[in-house]
């Protein structure tokens with residue numbers, strides 16, 4: 001193809017640039033009106049009472065567990081197929097992640113395996129809306145209730161995804177979103193935790209900033225404060241929030257373009273034998289089209305890298321979500337002694353899928369050409 005298509009490219013124009021300049025010239029780089037406005041707008045968009053802006057989605061996951069006092073001796077259920085951040089957040093508080101294999105149809109946590117697992121001291125379940133397709137939140141929340149565990153949704157790839165016609169993030173206690181540059185919208189780096197629990201949001205605000213007893217606005221004298229609990233510096237900057245606010249205004253457009261590109265790819269690729277993709281709707285869940293996934297039939301898995309190389313040579317950027325089942329990453333394998341084959345579905349997805357770009361940076365003609373090239377490449381290599 002004439003112009004290479006990267007897997008992800010932030011959808012940035014003069015509006016973000018102007019917003020950033022304005023913040024830089026204002027002199028207020030943290031603790032300012034941009035972050036407050038971004039929280040308010042994001043909460044409204046998420047049908048959530050509260051939104052707490054943070055330095056990343058990982059910070060949000062970690063902070064949520066930390067704020068709940070989850071730690072050594074506790075266990076947290078995590079899907080075996082996710083970004084390592086989900087499991088790392090659990091490790092960082094000293095609790096143990098218990099990996100649950102995923103459903104081959106959706107890539108989301110397998111509900112039957114969740115029910116049949118035997119978790120010691122289960123305190124939380126962290127469902128991940130894999131590639132933006134919501135998990136079965138009704139089943140997960142009712143299981144969590146029966147176990148007296150909380151639900152913390154990993155919504156990193158799910159801005160704009162809905163379950164039962166409601167935005168994801170508040171089906172359990174809270175949900176953490178990512179604004180990393182390749183996600184649906186970006187704030188450069190950044191994350192947001194949404195919740196309907198005002199007391200929990202207040203705790204998050206406190207522990208994202210050192211555990212100060214009083215926030216900047218609440219202090220009667222500048223520079224004077226007490227610290228009444230342990231905390232981090234996980235704040236979002238005003239520059240990041242300003243970018244996020246402009247991106248939020250573009251969200252409907254971004255989601256529409258993602259859907260268009262997704263459907264153009266699906267129309268061609270669905271006709272290739274030996275290739276599947278994930279559903280865009282499942283149960284009450286609807287995706288926000290993070291990417292188009294090629295899921296190779298078992299007999300073609302050995303061709304994955306060759307397909308990826310051929311697409312790259314044709315100018316099509318790809319990604320892999322994710323390159324290993326999390327328990328098979330060296331850190332987890334060595335720490336907990338996992339062996340190959342313990343998470344067969346997650347391991348198959350790690351070796352047998354390729355993610356194609358559908359972001360708003362892909363023009364309509366490019367998406368049409370890409371769909372044709374992908375189909376031809378697959379037909380040639382799978383023949």
Ligand SMILES: *Cc1c(COP(=O)(O)O)cnc(C)c1O
Pocket residue numbers: 056057058059082083085086128154156157177178179180190191
């Ligand atoms: C990207 C991603 C994260 C991490 O997000 P950051 O904002 O980079 O911390 C966490 N979970 C999932 C599922 C992701 O895809």
